[in-house]
Amino acid sequence: MNISLRFILLSVLGISLFFSSCEKKWDSHTELENPLLDESLLEQIKNDPELSKFTDLLTMTRYDSVLASSNTFTVWAPTNAAIDAVDPSYLDTEAERIAFVGNHISRQSYLTTVAATPFSKIKATNGKNILFTKATVDGISLITKDIYVRNGVLHTIGTAILPKPSAWEYLLSTSTLQKTLLNSYNEEYQDTSKAEQIGVDPKTGIPILDPTTGIVKRNRFLNRYNSAADISNEDSLFTYIVLTDQAFNNEKNKLSKYFQFGTDQTSLDSATNLTNFNIIKDLAFKGILESDNFPADAYSIGDSVRFHLNKAHIVATKRVSNGIVYMMNNISYDLGNGPNDFYTKIKPVVIQGERGAFFSPSRTYNTVTKRNPDGSTYQQLYLPNHGVNALAARYRPSFVNSVKYKVYWRVVRDFNLSVTGTATDLVHFPQRLAFKTTAVTSGFNYIAEPGVVRRISSTGQPVLDSNGKPTFDPNYSEIYLGEYTVDKVYGNNLKNGEASTLPIYLVGNTTTGNGTNTLLLDYIKLVPVLP
Amino acid sequence: MKRNLKSLVKGVLFVSLTLSTLSCKKMFDLEPEDALPAEMAYQSVYDADAAIMGIYGKFTSLADRYVVLNELRGDLEDITLNADKYLREINEHNVSQDNPWANPKPWYEVIINCNDAMRNFDVMLNNKRLTQDEYKVRYSEVAALRTWIYLQLGIQYGEVYYVTDPLVSISDINDINKFPKLNLPTLISTLTDFAEKLPSKDPIPSGNSLRITLDSYNTEKVFINKTMLLGDLHLWNGEYALAAKYYKILMEYGSVLDPTGLQREYYASFNVGGNPHDLGGNDWFRIFNQGYSERAQNHENFWMIPLDIKFSPGNPFVNLFAPSTDKYKIKPSLLAVKNWNDQLRSNSDAALNGQPGDLNRGGLGKSYDVAAGLPYVNKLIPGFNSSSPFTTSNGKWILYRTALLHLRMAETANRDGIDKLAYALVNLGIREAYTPKLRPLPTDVTNIMISTDAANKNPDYVFYARQGEIPRYRDKYSYNVGIRGRVGLVPVTVDSSAFFDMSNKGRENKPLLPGTTRAGLTVAMENIIINEAALELAFEGNRWQDLVRIALRREKDQPGKGREFLRNTIAKKFQEANQPVPAGVEKLSADVKNWFLPFKWQ
Known part of the structure; x- marks a missing residue:
């Protein structure tokens, strides 16, 4: 009897052990191991009290609805301390705030594991390129990284990524003669693909467009004359020279005699225009030329004029999103150099x-x-x-x-x-x-x-x-x-x-x-x- | 009962045994219904014709092998990135034993067929199934083709097994070593003796049942030209006068076809040049891009085989040369292209004379072309378009043509000491070369424009090229304009001052400089001939044979010279392309044995 009772007990124990050992294998197979994957980027940011000011900015710029969407993004979120440290001039207007916030967000997910060496160039939603490495973004160390949520990746940073102007935007922010001159090449035209059609010409069958729609602005100098030297292009790297007014006038005095038309007023105006154009056409160079290490001969984009850049002539240096801009008070280049040298300003x-x-x-x-x-x-x-x-x-x-x-x-x-x-x-x-x-x-x-x-x-x-x-x-x-x-x-x-x-x-x-x-x-x- | 059964069994056994011994003699020995047994194959002259056509069908499958071995090993072709290791080995003269391009078996398959056909023709003659005339033509045809193949084998392998026994099948010669192995000189003299004894050396006469239209192609030019073969054999043998005899017969053959001489283009094309509307200048490329049956190219080509994609083996050149990504394994070498670009064009206006570029032969769309920036051999696949391969892939395998004949005649004349005739044939023709340069012309011009002088009395080297106006007079060779003249190039000359005493300007035949012999002049002229062959015959499959023949000759004259010549010629291809000279090419200068492929039965 004892034995049989023990047997029964053992049996019951064994059976119960058998059932208790039954895990939910299938459930664990499909279970979300990371609960974060249930959250959207926006929720994740909102949940972090350290990012509350960035959250406010997202709401203000309506980027919150963007981040809540089903697309994937990468956000480099600056902490409250970082936003506090930002010069308020970057956040004055709606446009500035959008540019600022957009500079911290990119479409697609970028984990630090995919960052290339030396860096990956990633386009932010405001059109600027930011440089992403395994530990930094635009030279700013990541505090937390690779928080992978439902629609993207969140990194946090202790300093905000300030949107840098392009060489073109920088030039427009100066008050130089060069800016005025380049601005004078601005023009407007109607892009027929964007204009609204209001009817069809009954005789020719050609669509009639609303003349007030589809108006696009462009700069003739950048778009037409030398697209290789389009300094508003975010995807190229330039060294660009901005001349001080005094340097610009010196150049004008030096070159105007080679661009003479005549003595009447129209001719004089033409000469001025042509001289001005010939000054500004040769001021962009390919790549970043470091002022500490200027090459002896640098060739301008387009007409390949040989420049001899001198660090002593630099008045100001500005890193821009697509390269570097030097404000210079003097430039030196080869004006002419005999019958077989075509890398000069006045060419044979x-x-x-x-x-x-x-x-x-x-x-x-x-x-x-x-x-x-x-x-x-x-x-x-x-x-x-x-x-x-x-x-x-x-x-x-x-x-x-x-x-x-x-x-x-x-x-x-x-x-x-x-x-x-x-x-x-x-x-x-x-x-x-x-x-x-x-x-x-x-x-x-x-x-x-x-x-x-x-x-x-x-x-x-x-x-x-x-x-x-x-x-x-x-x-x-x-x-x-x-x-x-x-x-x-x-x-x-x-x-x-x-x-x-x-x-x-x-x-x-x-x-x-x-x-x-x-x-x-x-x-x-x-x-x-x-x- | 028991006894009955026993006896019944016995009886059945006995009957079976009896029956088995009495069984019908061929109850199970059935004739196949869908194949012809060997001994039934040769019944009539038409069976003999069918055998010959079958052999040529088999022979056609050697076309790609012939071109690859003779061109890729030379200096005018190079491999592309698509080429496999075996083509690379051929290109670099480093051929491994298992290289399929070096397998001699396909050549022997045709040889075995020839041996079999020749034996059966003999049997048919004995059985009176063939008349003596029918036999003569057919036996010679197959024997000549076999001789040509053996010559090729000799050129490629140096030493070959000379198999003439009528074996039943290729498998029987797997033990090839039981056959005699001949080295190249012995082989060539054996082949020459054999070919000289052929019962017929003439082309197959018209009206013969071999000259038909087969698969829409006239078979006349499909058959090997035995006169050319004999000339070539004697040239390889160093019997220059005998070679010239045969070449001259062929150069005169236009007059046989057209005794009236009214159809000028017949012999004029055999003379190279002739009717300027025919194959001269820009029309030179018609030789290659005209269809197999068209007229103008027919005046130039005299041994060619149609490559029709409807029939095996199709056009094997497409796969090797066509400019599309899956094909394109072999391309023209930079050296070949540079050679054309370096030529100077002639013009009657002195200011326009001497502009660079052999546009008629080496311009784009001629011997080579460029597709997507890559040069490709156009000559072998003219008209090929990769977007419509089924209508543009047909082609021709040209083995003998008139320019080749003229260059071979020039080579043999030059070696026979008649370099002036060689100069004439290569450059601007006989009339130009044999017109005195000194002005005014002598009053008696009866004997000018004839290729005879104190050095040349052999009638095989004498060509009449007289042209006069009052009275109007035209010898048939007056239409000969030379290989370079036909494509509008300035002549190439030997630097005369290196060999001749030039002090007396008025003298026609200038004396040799003291201390010089004609040997140097002969070599210099031979270099001109071989370079002209590169320009004219590139990619057609003549290059390596020409180089080996000349190298062997020079090696015989002065050991070391031939090896140096061959190594330097091939090395230039790599140097021009800025590539290191492969070790296999360097080895060409070490030993004549290194010139040949390994003979490995695969």
Whole structure:
């Protein structure tokens, strides 16, 4: 009996143990281990008393409804102490508050584990980029990190991330001549995709748009002239120079003489505009150039003008969201540097003979490709046997400054270089250059033997062939022809288009016989004479 | 009862035994209904024709192998990133034993078929199933093709097993070592003796039942040209005069086709050049991009096989060369492209003469082209468009063409001491070269413009190229404009002052400088010929053979020179592409054995 009772007890115990050991395995399988995952970002922020001031700001800027939505976000929430420390000027207006709060929020979840080395560039909801590392955001240490909730990630920080202006916004906040000038390029236009349609033209079927809608502002300088140097672009890194008014005026005085149009008021205004434009077009550089470590040569974006930046000229330095801005009271760059340096402010002008030659009466010319002695190739214009007395090829360089130019050409005659028969000399085909009209320009007379050099022995005597005739070699060098002072600026981007260009002519010989009036030209080069 | 049963069993056994011995003799020996047994295959001349066509069908599958081995090992092609390790090995001359491109078996499969057909033709002749005439043509055809394949094997492997026994199947030669192994010189002289004894060396005559339209292609040009084969064999053998004899026969063959000479383009194209509207200048590329049956290309190509994607093996070149991501395994080398760009074009206007770029052969869309910034071989797949592969993949495998013939003639003439003829054929033609340069011309011009002089009396090297106006007179070779003249390039010349006494300007045949021999001049001219072959014949499958032939010749003249020539020529491909010269290429200069593929039965 005892035994059987013990047996029963043991049985009961065993059965009860069996049932009690039955855990809810399935329930635990689907259970949320982290209760935070039930909370939204907004709830999580609200629950933290340390973030109450940020919560207030969220409510004020209506970002609270954004964070309560089903999208995912990352919030770097500044503590109350951090917000207290913020200069109140950042929180004065509604727009400033939105920019401020938006700078702490980004779409998508970013845990510290995904931060790249050296940093990840993350776009905040206000359009600025913030730099995120495993321990910091924009250089501010994270207090708590990686709080993972239902719709994103929360980090808290002890210092607020103040929205930095871009180089463009910074420039607009200054009161310089440069700002006024760039602002003058602002314009408004109607974006037809954004404008409201109020009807359809019954004749053409073209939609009629409400002229008051879809108006978009833009800056012509940033958007059209040089989009590579668009300093309002948040995704690039620039070094940008803002000139002090005094420096700006110095530049203007220095450059205005190369951009002259005339003496009447309209011309003077045009000259001022063009000079101003030429000052501001070369002030942006790629990347961040640290003032302690300026490169000897820095090349501006766009026209690649070689600058020599000097730390001593820096008046103020401002880190901006897309790089760095230096306010400078003086800049130094290469104005001009001989015939082969194109990294200068006033550049040499090269007119290729085979490009865009215009003839009257019209003629078709050959483009000849030949090799230089070093193996590289060049192309030149070649027009023989055209039968016209003093036929001229007209060229229109796209831009010429009001400056004195040294004029060169390169003409290579590598054919028919031996004197045959009873002749005592080659048949040469004299050519000359002329400016503005085909009439002789003073100082530019016919060159009698273009494209060839006579072989001269070391003693200075002409080298003769076996028949006692002179011998020739092709002339592969640039030949200096003379100086020409351009009276005003010419260019095809000016008001009257092509009519505003400077015509330059290659004029052939005053004969009509075949072989005697050939036109041959590799290029014309105008090299500015600068102080 | 028991006894009865026993006897019944006995009886049945006895009857069965009896029946079994008496059984119908072939009750179970059935003939297959869907296949032809070997001994039934050769019944009539049409069976013989079918055998030949079958062999050519098999032969066509060697096209990609032939081109890869002869071009990728040369200096004009390079591999792309798509190339597998085996193509890379071929390119770097470091071929492993298991490389499928180096497997000799596919070549031998065709050889075995040839052996079998030749034996059966013999049997058919004995059984009077073939007439002597029918036999002559067919036997020679198959024998010549086998000879060509052995020559290829010799060029690729150096030493080959010469199998002529009519074996039943390829599996029987798995023990290949029981056959005689011939080295290249022995092989070539054996092949030459064999080919010289062929009963017929002429092209297959018209009206023959082999010349039909098969799968919409005329078979005339499908068959190997035996005259060219014989010329090549003698050239490999160093028998230059004999080679010239055969090449000359072929160069004159236009006159055989058209004895009146009125159809100028027949022989003019055999002369290279000729009708300028035909294959000259910009039309040079017609040789490759015209369809198999079109007229102009037919004047140039004289051994070509259609590659039609409707029939196996399709066009194997597409997979190797076509510019699409899954294909494109082989591309033109930078060296080949540079060579075209370095050529100078001729022009009657002195100012326009000498502009760089061989546009007709090496411009874009000609021998090579560029797709998505990548150069690809266009010559073998002209017209191929990766977006419509089923209508643009057909092509031709060109084995012999007239420019090749002229370059081979130039090579043999040059080695025979007639470098002027070599110059003429390569450059601007016979008439130009054999017109005295000194002006005014002599009053008696009867004997100018003929390629004969004190050094050259051999009729095989004499070409008549006279052209006169009063009375109007045109010899057929007056239309010959030379390989370079046809595509409008300036001639390339040997620096005469290095070899000749140039002091007497008026003299036509200038004396050699004291202390110089013609040997140096011959090598200099040969370099010009081989470079012209690179420009004209690139990617077609002639390069490596040409280089090996010339290297062997130079090695024989002066040991070391041939190895140096071959190594330097191939190394230039890598140097031009800024790549290190692979060890396998460096080894080419160490030993002639290193020039050849490993012979490994796979």
